[in-house]
Amino acid sequence: MRALYTAATGMAAQELNVQVISNNIANLRTTGYKKQRAAFQDLIYDHVRRVGAQASDQGTILPVGIDLGGGVKTVGTPRLMSQGTLSQTGNDLDIAIRGEGFFKIQMPDGTYQYTRDGTFQMDNQGRIVNAQGNPVQPTITIPQNSAGITINAQGQVSVTLPGQTTPTVLGQIGLTRFVNKAGLQPVGDNNFTETPASGPPQDGIANIDGYGDMQQSSLEQANVEVVSEISDLIAAQRAYEMNAKVISAADQMLQSASALFR
């Protein structure tokens, strides 16, 4: 009874579907989160009667064959890198990106990770760091007692030093692009690392070459849409139930067959 196993693949696929959807809903309020979706494909087919086979000695050709499919597989959970909405926070060191780029964060071991989460703070040395305390690249140190941090659309950070009237430029926060953003590997903490699928990182400057621009005192919300997630959830749950029904129907058929032998 192939139907049993076919329906089992369907149930497994829907289980994964619900997992992906629930993770999206859980991260509804996560700054810079990008939603995922499960992508499914049909499994290989058993061509019982191949289309185009000869049906008679006179050379009659079968117009259609018998193809029995084996169910469904999950091919991946691609991430949708669309822009999230920006919300004003009023915090000087909150930066949102409008466009393609990522912030580059240096980890304690010297490697780099990338994020869309621009919730930055100052550490005890005055460096601009992310929530985990890792500096955003290139590292910018804000002198003590300086006032009025401004970050322009290109990422230039300027402050007014004590005893001066004109702002001084301290440096420029860079952005990094990837050919295939969806191929980045999520590593938690809102960060991503490069993979063979994402292509190598290309460092650049905001507002040039399609790197997107920066907006100070704003944060990018998750790009999860509640309504579509909930409707996907309902569809996944119902699909799961239906596959379970197929299993019980196939079971009934087997039962009636085995009841022949008393």
Added chain:
Amino acid sequence: MENTLLIGLSRQMMLERQMDVVANNVANVTTNGYKADRSLFEEYLMPGAHEDNFVGRDRRLSFVQDRATFHDFAGGPTEQTKNPLDVAIDGKAFLVVQTPAGERYTRDGGLQINAQGQLVTASGNPVLGSNGPITFQQTDHDITISNDGTVTVLEGVNNAADSIRGKLRLVSFAQAQKLLKEGSNLYSAGAGNSARPDTSARVHQGFIEKSNVNAVTEMSRMVEVSRAYTQMATLLQQQSDLQRSAIEKLADVPA
């Protein structure tokens, strides 16, 4: 006497295959671009020894066999995803995919970009434009796919002018039923069936075509199949009871 059993068995085997087809449809109820399969049946006349010259002719035995599964190419519902790399095809056309085994065709428009910048399917096979794979440059952004499949981007600094990166190849077939499902949402053309350019099809960016499996239909077909199977089993059971009692009665030696 045994013919009843054999004919019943032929129907049961056929129902089992029909159940497999239904199960595959239900399993793929959330597979983008999936097209449902239907089973077709035919009567099979037993080509046994027979003599038709007498008044009381031999009656032919008629078995049943499944003749084919055919694809239901009706459009599935389209869902708006707002993802620039999702395309839904309005019409009978297919996208052309380059696989190691040759050209394949798909209705699944959930596309991605690989590390080389090529437009690929979820399995990583390039989707072909009229001049081969469609490749994006490193500074491209804001990808737009027009209704006729033309892929344009804004390139780097030049935010005013579009650059064309290619045009999606859309093909359709004279005999769509000959298309062979290969798995992975791909079809191969099948023998003597060639792809021809389809100019009437339209592409919608930011939408995706869902599976066209109608859950209600499949569920009712499933109930029908499993009931028919059970019924057949009962019939076979009664038949064998009949045989047993006949043998017992006939073998009863009167004392």
